[in-house]
Amino acid sequence: MQNQQAPEMSCPVAPVVDLVFSRWTTPILWTLNFDGRQRFSELERRIETITPKVLTERLRQLERDGLVSRTYHREIPPRVEYQITELGSSLAPLFAQLAHWGTAHLPDVEQARLSYDA
Amino acid sequence: MQNQQAPEMSCPVAPVVDLVFSRWTTPILWTLNFDGRQRFSELERRIETITPKVLTERLRQLERDGLVSRTYHREIPPRVEYQITELGSSLAPLFAQLAHWGTAHLPDVEQARLSYDA
DNA sequence: CAGCATCCTGTTTGATACTG
DNA sequence: CAGTATCAAACAGGATGCTG
Numbered sequence A, B: 001m002q003n004q005q006a007p008e009m010s011c012p013v014a015p016v017v018d019l020v021f022s023r024w025t026t027p028i029l030w031t032l033n034f035d036g037r038q039r040f041s042e043l044e045r046r047i048e049t050i051t052p053k054v055l056t057e058r059l060r061q062l063e064r065d066g067l068v069s070r071t072y073h074r075e076i077p078p079r080v081e082y083q084i085t086e087l088g089s090s091l092a093p094l095f096a097q098l099a100h101w102g103t104a105h106l107p108d109v110e111q112a113r114l115s116y117d118a
Numbered sequence C: 001c002a003g004c005a006t007c008c009t010g011t012t013t014g015a016t017a018c019t020g
Numbered sequence D: 001c002a003g004t005a006t007c008a009a010a011c012a013g014g015a016t017g018c019t020g
Helices: A014-020 A025-034 A040-046 A052-064 A092-117 B014-020 B025-034 B040-046 B052-064 B092-117
Strands: A068-073 A079-084 B068-073 B079-084
Touching: A014 A025, A014 B025, A014 B092, A025 A040, A025 A052, A025 A068, A025 A079, A025 A092, A025 B014, A040 A052, A040 A079, A052 A068, A052 B092, A092 B014, A092 B052, A092 B092, B014 B025, B025 B040, B025 B052, B025 B068, B025 B079, B025 B092, B040 B052, B040 B079, B052 B068
Parallel strands: none
Antiparallel strands: A068 A079, B068 B079
């Protein structure tokens, strides 16, 4: 978490960033939104390089913030499913816009970097 | 910087997040966008808790990425002005949407946290 | 299976002092 | 004024081993 509490006074975007755009949260929300409800190990496989510890931490945080819900099935072996909430999916248009900006402007950024480094 | 290179494979939003939403960048871009061109010390005062070292680092990064431009005026005392670029201001609608989502849903998040902690 | 506990590490951030 | 240099602190992240 980044704790942008001070800057948020001058920037209304900061608290949202803190909430949604800390490390690993976007891939988690993205896959839960597009690939639907998933088990812990499915998430682990989809996000590839994440470790179980960190995945757990992020899921707990997202659950606490109401963006993701967790369902524990008392079976043997145990089964846990994660699902995006309504609040979480209200971010979808935002994500779409962000992805769109990326495809439109990331090449410009790359170009700027090349110029700067030269 | 967060380096979300791996996750970006499964999440097109991640690279944009890396670029725009690392710590301190949103307040900087926000004020440059809304309050216009500013000198180093003006930014320092507006963002309050930021240190000159970190402000410099972030401005350099934003400059390299083409989101901000820097103009050095060779005077005594020296004067430097920072300004958002066209590329940078193309983020404005995104920021507006983010701020809008915040006012609409941040209370829900707060509520979710209260429930969770209980 | 889905985690938690513990330890450990590198990076990021900040405090402080100084300069062209 | 607009930074830079140096040092110290904080924290996120990873490795490993264990369990209901």
